[in-house]
Amino acid sequence: MNDQVKKTVGERSKKVVLRLEKIDRIFNQGPDQLEILKSVDLEIHQGEIVALVGPSGAGKSTLLQIAGLLEKPDRGLVSIGGKRSTDLSDLARTEMRRKHIGFVYQYHHLLPEFSAIENVVIPQMINGLKRSEATERGLELLRCLGLENRSEHRPARLSGGEQQRVAIARALANVPDVLFADEPTGNLDPHTAATVFGMLMTLVRETGLASLIATHNPELARQMDRVVTLRDGHLVELDPDSLS
Numbered sequence: 001m002n003d004q005v006k007k008t009v010g011e012r013s014k015k016v017v018l019r020l021e022k023i024d025r026i027f028n029q030g031p032d033q034l035e036i037l038k039s040v041d042l043e044i045h046q047g048e049i050v051a052l053v054g055p056s057g058a059g060k061s062t063l064l065q066i067a068g069l070l071e072k073p074d075r076g077l078v079s080i081g082g083k084r085s086t087d088l089s090d091l092a093r094t095e096m097r098r099k100h101i102g103f104v105y106q107y108h109h110l111l112p113e114f115s116a117i118e119n120v121v122i123p124q125m126i127n128g129l130k131r132s133e134a135t136e137r138g139l140e141l142l143r144c145l146g147l148e149n150r151s152e153h154r155p156a157r158l159s160g161g162e163q164q165r166v167a168i169a170r171a172l173a174n175v176p177d178v179l180f181a182d183e184p185t186g187n188l189d190p191h192t193a194a195t196v197f198g199m200l201m202t203l204v205r206e207t208g209l210a211s212l213i214a215t216h217n218p219e220l221a222r223q224m225d226r227v228v229t230l231r232d233g234h235l236v237e238l239d240p241d242s243l244s
């Protein structure tokens with residue numbers, strides 16, 4: 001990986017990148033009020049990869065959406081890189097998402113009419129990078145993900161694992177400070193999931209990103225630095241060895 005893409009752990013001091021303070025989220029479901037997140041606190045430092053596990057409906061996606069500034073909590077504070085999201089205008093929140101946050105979803109959400117490399121280049125150009133630089137960085141990322149021979153293919157001509165690897169390249173192309181991933185390999189068969197997840201972990205470790213990754217897979221969770229879960233809306237730290 002070249003220097004342009006790489007931000008080594010050493011270059012970054014181990015400061016807190018993501019801080020959640022007393023996050024509450026309540027949904028109205030008919031006459032019922034569902035308290036999905038209750039006073040959730042979480043800190044993630046540079047270079048730290050945190051697994052978010054828990055049963056379906058526990059609130060993992062809700063937490064990721066709030067931490068990734070895609071949704072607002074009912075109460076509480078999200079800070080990224082020391083900037084409090086509540087102090088930001090809607091425009092500044094969008095800017096923060098574009099420049100400092102990478103997101104990988106369970107489904108790739110690639111633009112179907114564009115090639116793999118174009119899918120990685122376009123977000124960088126939106127952020128002001130020249131096409132030549134964006135292409136150089138994009139091709140380097142695709143190479144790191146074993147897709148050097150697939151860069152001109154449109155998503156429909158890629159396998160599920162390849163599509164997801166392009167989505168990972170796209171999420172990392174803007175050199176974010178924090179990466180959120182919601183079941184990034186959940187749609188893949190176990191073998192492909194292990195390969196793609198291994199590549200994601202390598203890239204995240206090399207770039208020293210702070211990451212919060214939701215997964216149902218205990219084997220994948222154990223490869224991360226810390227494991228947290230949501231129990232009745234509360235965030236609880238787990239011993240990775242206790243996962244089965």
Ligand SMILES: Nc1ncnc2c1ncn2[C@@H]1O[C@H](COP(=O)(O)OP(=O)(O)OP(=O)(O)O)[C@@H](O)[C@H]1O
Binds near residue numbers: 029062
């Ligand atoms: N906009 C909404 N309005 C009402 N209820 C919602 C809304 N979004 C989520 N919920 C409810 O909140 C709960 C948590 O949902 P969430 O998607 O965060 O869970 P999850 O842990 O990510 O589940 P999964 O592992 O199945 O993806 C669910 O019961 C869901 O139905």
